[in-house]
Amino acid sequence: MSNSAHNTPAAARAASTIPDLVNEKGGMDDFLKGLWKENPVFVQVLGMCPVLAVTNTVTNSFVMGVATTFVLVMSAIMVSATRSFIPKQVRIATYILIIATFVTVADYAIKAVSLSAHRSLGAFISLIVVNCIILGRAEAFSSRNGIKDSVMDALGMGIGFTFAILMLGVIRESLGSGSLAGIPIFGSNYEPWVIMVLPGGAFFVLGFLLLGINAMNTRRSGVKN
Amino acid sequence: MSTPASHTAPNTEPKTSSTTPTNAAPNAPANAPANPGGSAKMILTLGTVGLISSILLVMTYNWTLPYIEANQLVYLEASLKEVLPEATSRTEWRLVGEDMVPDDGSFTIEPRLFAGFRDDGSLQGVAIEAQGQGYADVIKIIYAYAPDCACIIGMKVLESRETPGLGDKIGNDENFKSNFDELDVRWNDERNATEGPLELIKQGTNLSAWQIDGISGATISSKAITDILNSSNEVVLKAIHARLDQLRAPTNE
Known part of the structure; x- marks a missing residue:
């Protein structure tokens, strides 16, 4: 009862701006939509800071993807579990506190596993706190769904995000350094396309990927109609 | 004592906060959907979440510290090996x-x-x-x-x-x-x-x-x-x- 009183206005607001976010079909759909249909990078175009900044190597992309997925899932569990206790005036502050905690946990964990990965990601690990995918999912989904659905949603979004930045990482590293995860793939005669590992290359690659994906989606919906 | 008061009248916030908040506050506002706010509850929520967060962080810090130190030592020794x-x-x-x-x-x-x-x-x-x-x-x-x-x-x-x-x-x-x-x-x-x-x-x-x-x-x-x-x-x-x-x-x- 207190739950519905807390949810109604916010749910109505969200439903009017972002349709299709609260669906009734249960777990699997919540999981699958993040992979492609509502991919956080290619469709929602959220969290552009890490997408542009750390995709210069495959390793960086992978570590960033895994860390973000971890934070997404853990904060989804916490937000969903506490959603009926948290006064709505302080919900954003609470979510940020929860997210920041798990980001710090991820930060320590990365340091413990691989110091070199931590060095090459630098400040961008701490900046996961302000990645809007995480706060977005907490506010739009976990705060009004059960734990199981929230975990599925967070996992889907996290894997979708990891997939997207890995794609950028593979393209940028192979063209820009002639290697994949540090292993040379083109032989010694390859002259690296340096612009690809510079910030400008991130914009080019992301732009072309968005162009391709939008063209594909437009064509597909055109066929349907 | 404060519990019945807090969900009959909305203006009992000072009373709620003056009693021991650890016992009274988590239950009281949950029964009062008409008054979901109340600064006491907000402060308590943030305080509790903050407390849990800090416990979690201290645990993680203590748990990862030996691994981090071992990594740093390995890195230092590899660097020294390279220059000397x-x-x-x-x-x-x-x-x-x-x-x-x-x-x-x-x-x-x-x-x-x-x-x-x-x-x-x-x-x-x-x-x-x-x-x-x-x-x-x-x-x-x-x-x-x-x-x-x-x-x-x-x-x-x-x-x-x-x-x-x-x-x-x-x-x-x-x-x-x-x-x-x-x-x-x-x-x-x-x-x-x-x-x-x-x-x-x-x-x-x-x-x-x-x-x-x-x-x-x-x-x-x-x-x-x-x-x-x-x-x-x-x-x-x-x-x-x-x-x-x-x-x-x-x-x-």
């Missing part, structure tokens, strides 16, 4: 002001120095941590100085944010690295000044023993390394030679 390949044991020092003192663990930010010894106990060289401004952000390096030939015998970039593909060659370009195989920083007889500070020259021109062959396309980063070495040498070499006898002893006393 023949050394099998070491003593640790810190540069305090213009003097070097044995590292007893009480220092935090002072640059570290490592005296590396060969199997037979002779000093191969001293590895020195140094840093300075690069093209983008601070560059941190470690380099090895051998008192016997008065030269630099190795240099490794520990941390840099130089431009990928251009400036970051200071860390991985073999030609540039070979500058530091035997780079002369010889002192005059009084051992109080370098013969000439290290000089950066254009790639391909003839090298003298104290000149560094720069990377074309990354002049600023090459210059940064040269400057870091020069400013560090100015202090460190004096300190090393003042304590050379002590340094040659394979243990800190």
Whole structure:
């Protein structure tokens, strides 16, 4: 009862701006939509800071993807579990506190596993706190769904995000350094396309990927109609 | 006592907060959907979440600390191996002001120095941590100085944010690295000044023993390394030679 009183206005607001976010079909759909249909990078175009900044190597992309997925899932569990206790005036502050905690946990964990990965990601690990995918999912989904659905949603979004930045990482590293995860793939005669590992290359690659994906989606919906 | 009051009348907030909040507050507002707010509840929620967060963080910190320290040690030893390949044991020092003192663990930010010894106990060289401004952000390096030939015998970039593909060659370009195989920083007889500070020259021109062959396309980063070495040498070499006898002893006393 207190739950519905807390949810109604916010749910109505969200439903009017972002349709299709609260669906009734249960777990699997919540999981699958993040992979492609509502991919956080290619469709929602959220969290552009890490997408542009750390995709210069495959390793960086992978570590960033895994860390973000971890934070997404853990904060989804916490937000969903506490959603009926948290006064709505302080919900954003609470979510940020929860997210920041798990980001710090991820930060320590990365340091413990691989110091070199931590060095090459630098400040961008701490900046996961302000990645809007995480706060977005907490506010739009976990705060009004059960734990199981929230975990599925967070996992889907996290894997979708990891997939997207890995794609950028593979393209940028192979063209820009002639290697994949540090292993040379083109032989010694390859002259690296340096612009690809510079910030400008991130914009080019992301732009072309968005162009391709939008063209594909437009064509597909055109066929349907 | 405060529970019935708080969900009959909305203006009982002072009362709620004046009673022991740990017991009263979590239950009271849950029964009062008409009044979901109340600053006491907000403060309590944030306080509780903050408390749980800090407990979690302390646990994670304690749990990961040994692994992080082990990683840092592995990284340090790999770096030392690269600049002082023949050394099998070491003593640790810190540069305090213009003097070097044995590292007893009480220092935090002072640059570290490592005296590396060969199997037979002779000093191969001293590895020195140094840093300075690069093209983008601070560059941190470690380099090895051998008192016997008065030269630099190795240099490794520990941390840099130089431009990928251009400036970051200071860390991985073999030609540039070979500058530091035997780079002369010889002192005059009084051992109080370098013969000439290290000089950066254009790639391909003839090298003298104290000149560094720069990377074309990354002049600023090459210059940064040269400057870091020069400013560090100015202090460190004096300190090393003042304590050379002590340094040659394979243990800190």
